[in-house]
Amino acid sequence: MADHEHDHSHDEPHAHDHHHGHADEPRWKHDGVRVVTGDKLDSNTAQTPGMFRQAAINHARVGAQKIWAGTVSIQPNAKTGVHHHGELESVIYVVRGKARMRWGERLEFVAEAGPGDFIYVPPYVPHQEINADPDNPLECVLVRSDNEAVVVNITDVDPVEAPESVYWVDPIHKHPPG
Template identity: 70%
Template structure:
């Protein structure tokens, strides 16, 4: 059993907003900052941080190796492109979650011309893995809609 002193030194950790570490792998077009990782808090199975993309900016194509990623949109409008040629596209707004499976080539785009896109990132490993790719973006990406019993594909009237 762990005694109270161990919990004090190895228990809950708070990383303040001003303590985020921007010395983490970057992708052109965005600014990442780590909050939770192995080095900062001793995390063993996850990485968490923030990302900001300036108005009208887009990131370079990249993936995160074997890691799963979750992106939570705090503010702004995210346009995600993914696929071998970034041929698929979907958008998410404030309050939406985005899931990116392992090895999926993707690109984040700020769909707003006047508001920054601010997101929280969480990944399934404790180290920051970023593999930047040299992919030519497509002219006309295919829209992909979340279609299930609760969500139907837009008809164009919406």
């Protein structure tokens, strides 16, 4: 509520300040709803070559205890290494672009998602995120069920299908020259 809409009749001290609302007003003003505008996202988060992550909601920024939210942009034709996020659950909302997800012990399952689609990644599921568009970045909103950035890289996967002609992007597989 904007200050000019606030009912100031409760701002003056009263002898009967035992009402819960009076004691809570300063706390709610500073510890209530928070808006983090799109131009104030924090890129001081784990980064992967070919991807750009920015935090919007986390413990450091707003005091969030059980959730993390931010954005990720994946370059055309880029993909992550195979990994999982431990016990964390993840939700990916595709804003623009074409996402391809592979998952399973040998990445034997595949699904694609486009703008307006949601992707749910359960705990401990080995998966790989791919920008399936050779020409445009993939822009997503990412929400995780905890503030801890749990990423367990899996380097010994033998994919059931030969990888697409897109390059790997992770700390082990760098962007090819050129």
